[in-house]
Amino acid sequence: MMANSDYTLIDSKTGNLALKIYSIKKDNPFNEVQRLSYYSLIWIKKGGGIAKSDFAEHGFGENTLFSFSPYQPFTLDAPDLEAEVIHFHPDFFCIHKHQKEVACDGVLFNNIYNPPMVKIDMDSIVKLGMVVDQMRGEMQQPELAQYELLVSYLKIFLITASRLKNEQREEIEGKVNQNEEPFVLQKLKDYINQHYKTKHSASDYADMLTISPKALAKLTKSYFNKTLTDLISERIIIEAKRELYLTDKTVKEIAYELGYDDEYYFSRFFKKKAEVSPLIYRKNVGFAKATMA
Structure with a gap:
């Protein structure tokens, strides 16, 4: 893990993690079962393997985005990974309370019918990469209204990923809807x-x-x-x-x-x-x- 790419924002009221962004370079901290007390977005840039979440297994490759809810058990069984990781606590941004704005609850998160993953296309690679860079820059040099700006960046990331997952889900459903x-x-x-x-x-x-x-x-x-x-x-x-x-x-x-x-x-x-x-x-x-x- 690259220390210079690890940025953490702590909630001053509780002392708990509010937001964390970091990169993974080859080592894989997700080989063991994870049960984290915050939301996790894991963007696999290189590498692949088997994802195990809840009761199912799914193969994955590069440019896959995983989204896991608090205490949702998961493992990413892969020898080496390069990835961008965003953790955020519900107190930093609650997807339930902001459902009308972001609409990721039931799409990216808490979707019991589809895998907790979405394939990132070329256009979205650029968009999401820019958002992550902006979040890093804001966390590196705290300024006035830092919290509000970081939440805005996170919303853009979630909305972009949710739209993409909806598009891919509609394509799949369109192919199978020919059956009864x-x-x-x-x-x-x-x-x-x-x-x-x-x-x-x-x-x-x-x-x-x-x-x-x-x-x-x-x-x-x-x-x-x-x-x-x-x-x-x-x-x-x-x-x-x-x-x-x-x-x-x-x-x-x-x-x-x-x-x-x-x-x-x-x-x-x-x-x-x-x-x-x-x-x-x-x-x-x-x-x-x-x-x-």
Whole structure:
């Protein structure tokens, strides 16, 4: 790792990392499982290998951008990498609170149906490279309203990447929409979004779609590279994390709203999926107080 390319901004109120930008040159710190308490954008410039995230594996090569949410487990299994890395804490920039401005929640982050990666094309290489350089320059020489300017640069980066991922997703969906199967899966997405708080079993969704559980399981695995149970669990965990950060509701209240009468069962379920308890997640990621902008 090149020390002269490592820039870190610390939150003066909490003492925690707010924003960090650094380069990787050949060494790969992501070979081991990562569970970071902030958002991570990892732009692979050279190298390739296998990315493992949540319940799936994906091959990747150069000019791939990965986007991981707080405590989303991942590894990048590759011998050598050259990459640009941006870490930012939710308190520095909350994608939930700024969804209307940036619209990366559900696209770059928290998208249970698509891999957490996007291929960077030639035009975007130039745009994103310029933004990273501008962020580095601003962090190197702090000036008036540094925080606001850095947030603006980060927004440009996220919007550019989100647009690109949407374009690539539409191309893929356009190719497969000639079949009947994606219609069933689109209905499945709709049903999960509507009912994940009350229906937690795969058989519930098979019944709603009037399809056998075995056939639905095969379809889900084929198109999403995940089981239906995995998809349901991920959707529940995403909402739980959002509630833990955005509200001061108790774990018991959040559990009940997500269809769990037993707070302790829910806490065990959360810890099994997120590798951290709900209380530790809130402690490290924090929650957005009413006084925050």
